[in-house]
Amino acid sequence: MKLSNRINHIIRMCNSIDTIIDVGCDHGYISINLIRENKCKKCYAVDINRLPLLNAEKNIKNNNLELYIQCIQSNGFDFLDEVSENIGSVIAGMGGSTIANILQKNMSKIYKMDYILIQPNSYAKDIRKFLVNKKIHIEKEDVMFSEGVYYEYILIFPKLQGILSKEYQNFLLEFGYDIPTCVMDNIDGKYNEFILYKIRKYEKVLLEMKNSKLKNYDKYVSFKNKILILRRCIR
Ligand SMILES: C[S@@+](CC[C@H](N)C(=O)[O-])C[C@H]1O[C@@H](n2cnc3c(N)ncnc32)[C@H](O)[C@@H]1O
Numbered sequence: 718m719k720l721s722n723r724i725n726h727i728i729r730m731c732n733s734i735d736t737i738i739d740v741g742c743d744h745g746y747i748s749i750n751l752i753r754e755n756k757c758k759k760c761y762a763v764d765i766n767r768l769p770l771l772n773a774e775k776n777i778k779n780n781n782l783e784l785y786i787q788c789i790q791s792n793g794f795d796f797l798d799e800v801s802e803n804i805g806s807v808i809a810g811m812g813g814s815t816i817a818n819i820l821q822k823n824m825s826k827i828y829k830m831d832y833i834l835i836q837p838n839s840y841a842k843d844i845r846k847f848l849v850n851k852k853i854h855i856e857k858e859d860v861m862f863s864e865g866v867y868y869e870y871i872l873i874f875p876k877l878q879g880i881l882s883k884e885y886q887n888f889l890l891e892f893g894y895d896i897p898t899c900v901m902d903n904i905d906g907k908y909n910e911f912i913l914y915k916i917r918k919y920e921k922v923l924l925e926m927k928n929s930k931l932k933n934y935d936k937y938v939s940f941k942n943k944i945l946i947l948r949r950c951i952r
Contacts, residue, residue, distance in 0.1 A: 741763070748761075759786075
């Protein structure tokens with residue numbers, strides 16, 4: 718089974734724990750590799766739809782892992798009666814607002830989990846804004862380039878209260894939650910390429926605004942400022 722950089726990085730970012738719930742498991746590759754890499758003893762492969770679950774069941778069987786991975790059809794965490802100790806979760810490959818809805822539906826269960834690794838495929842800003850508004854502790858953010866796409870990763874520790882420094886808050890607000898906080902620190906220039914990619918996107922917006930008949934001066938200045946801040950993050 719050849720895994721993408723995107724999925725490999727999900728497995729790497731998961732801390733070892735007794736049980737991991739893989740919400741939106743689809744093919745089941747994340748569950749299978751969490752067990753293979755000894756990240757957990759037991760995995761719940763959860764999907765809202767029956768067809769993906771059948772696919773996961775087949776892949777799990779082919780890997781002889783039926784004893785360690787249980788497939789469950791459920792809307793997010795609805796299937797859980799209660800959350801015991803040592804439970805982590807992965808929610809990957811969905812849009813940011815879908816992930817926010819999954820969390821919102823079962824907040825009391827979420828607050829009892831040790832960690833949740835979130836990997837939105839789009840609209841990361843929606844889930845980032847949700848987490849900040851709910852004061853959920855963001856332990857780490859990361860970015861990974863895989864098959865021509867930059868993927869964002871957010872590791873949260875829901876048992877802790879997340880109080881962001883004023884500096885981080887201002888940064889997130891300036892960008893409408895569109896840029897991960899790890900970019901602000903950009904230790905050893907790890908995110909230089911990602912920053913340049915974002916700058917190019919913002920420059921494209923500026924160009925479109927310049928060519929448009931409808932002038933919006935405030936918006937123009939705001940995008941110029943975003944580019945300036947991002948340039949300062951390059952190490
Ligand atoms: C694109 S796949 C992602 C598969 C895998 N997690 C990955 O990252 O490669 C998204 C899956 O999430 C499932 N899904 C969407 N909403 C869900 C929800 N509320 N609860 C559980 N699964 C959901 C879909 O049925 C689909 O199989």
